[in-house]
Amino acid sequence: MARQGNRLDSKKVNSELFTLTYGALVSQLMKDYDNVEDVNKQLDRMGYNIGIRLIEDFLARTQSTRCQDFKETAEKIQLGFRIYLGISPNISNWSASGDEFSLIFETNPMLEFVELPDNCTNLKYCNVLTGVLRGACEMIQLDITSKFIQDQLKGDNVTELRVKFIKTIQDAIPAGED
Amino acid sequence: MVIYGIYIVSKSGGLIFNYDHTVPKIENEVTFQYPVNLKLTVENKRVVVSFGQRDGIVVGHVLTSINGTEVKNSQLDDGTEVLDFLSKPENFPVRLTFTRPKMTTNEKIFLASMFYPLFAIASQLSPEPKCSGIEVLECDTFKLHCYQTLTGVKFMIVGDTNQSGLDLILKKIYELYADYALKNPFYSLEMPIRCELFETHLQNLLQQHEKTGVTNV
Numbered sequence: 001m002a003r004q005g006n007r008l009d010s011k012k013v014n015s016e017l018f019t020l021t022y023g024a025l026v027s028q029l030m031k032d033y034d035n036v037e038d039v040n041k042q043l044d045r046m047g048y049n050i051g052i053r054l055i056e057d058f059l060a061r062t063q064s065t066r067c068q069d070f071k072e073t074a075e076k077i078q079l080g081f082r083i084y085l086g087i088s089p090n091i092s093n094w095s096a097s098g099d100e101f102s103l104i105f106e107t108n109p110m111l112e113f114v115e116l117p118d119n120c121t122n123l124k125y126c127n128v129l130t131g132v133l134r135g136a137c138e139m140i141q142l143d144i145t146s147k148f149i150q151d152q153l154k155g156d157n158v159t160e161l162r163v164k165f166i167k168t169i170q171d172a173i174p175a176g177e178d
Numbered sequence: 179m180v181i182y183g184i185y186i187v188s189k190s191g192g193l194i195f196n197y198d199h200t201v202p203k204i205e206n207e208v209t210f211q212y213p214v215n216l217k218l219t220v221e222n223k224r225v226v227v228s229f230g231q232r233d234g235i236v237v238g239h240v241l242t243s244i245n246g247t248e249v250k251n252s253q254l255d256d257g258t259e260v261l262d263f264l265s266k267p268e269n270f271p272v273r274l275t276f277t278r279p280k281m282t283t284n285e286k287i288f289l290a291s292m293f294y295p296l297f298a299i300a301s302q303l304s305p306e307p308k309c310s311g312i313e314v315l316e317c318d319t320f321k322l323h324c325y326q327t328l329t330g331v332k333f334m335i336v337g338d339t340n341q342s343g344l345d346l347i348l349k350k351i352y353e354l355y356a357d358y359a360l361k362n363p364f365y366s367l368e369m370p371i372r373c374e375l376f377e378t379h380l381q382n383l384l385q386q387h388e389k390t391g392v393t394n395v
Contacts, residue, residue: 052367057353060355176301
């Protein structure tokens with residue numbers, strides 16, 4: 001990557017610390033909110049706030065240019081997962097119109113030590129990711145949504161995150177970019 | 179090979195950060211006899227040289243003190259107007275200090291938001307579609323580089339005309355911004371950046387650039 005030398009190499013941080021911290025966050029939210037749906041919503045919101053800041057770091061490091069189609073966006077998102085989580089989800093299940101795709105996670109460090117208790121089957125444990133994607137894309141004037149449709153914690157073989165393109169936010173595109 | 183300053187303008191066009199790097203301090207103190215052989219006028223509550231050059235004092239310089247006492251709002255301490263004071267022969271000889279005018283913070287904010295529409299106009303005036311805004315602005319005394327990120331934040335650097343590699347520094351500054359401003363949980367977006375870490379790393383970057391001439395951070 002672009003940065004070397006005097007800086008701490010961010011990829012060399014042990015992922016277990018992150019996994020455990022995230023686990024602590026989710027379990028605290030479960031205590032604070034009675035409703036599992038509220039926890040999902042909070043995770044998404046936190047993710048959004050992370051995403052709108054993280055995108056600048058991504059752009060500064062990768063020196064990415066603006067995406068011209070959604071396929072390119074998908075690859076950038078995949079690259080983002082590699083940089084920040086050290087995993088490469090597969091891109092598949094493109095919709096015919098090319099505005100929807102799935103990210104298939106075979107492994108996910110966030111889930112490493114997790115077993116869902118019976119009382120929270122509706123919990124979307126990784127829901128912070130949907131918020132991150134939404135926030136990051138919004139800052140580069142792409143309106144997207146995403147949701148988990150398969151989850152290894154719920155017995156599926158893989159975790160599948162479905163990402164859907166809604167529109168480009170035309171009036172927010174900075175001058176000189178549109 | 180000098181870098182004069184760094185400016186960061188937010189997506190909505192407000193100045194969120196500025197840093198003066200090397201501003202050469204030019205100050206001239208000269209003793210005058212009656213009558214003063216410079217034309218002085220009052221502009222924006224400042225006494226400015228409007229005509230006549232001598233001893234390093236040039237048109238545009240500002241009068242800062244008379245006989246060692248500071249001039250404020252074109253008045254002396256006791257409230258007498260400077261121009262009245264200088265029109266009386268009994269006050270002479272007199273020692274006057276002139277300096278290059280310094281930009282106030284307000285003026286900087288004003289100029290930064292002025293650049294914002296210029297940038298947009300430039301991209302619209304372009305004969306070719308899909309044109310970026312102003313990337314380099316060159317004058318005989320300085321060169322301004324502007325880098326707009328995909329999210330709309332503008333990074334500007336003002337340097338000497340023969341200074342090279344300014345565009346590279348801008349990308350490094352973007353990295354510093356992503357690290358030390360945005361990852362600071364107490365920094366809210368679009369607000370002025372008051373992060374000490376950001377500033378120290380920025381200073382290091384500029385120092386290193388000055389030492390080696392190239393950026394290898």
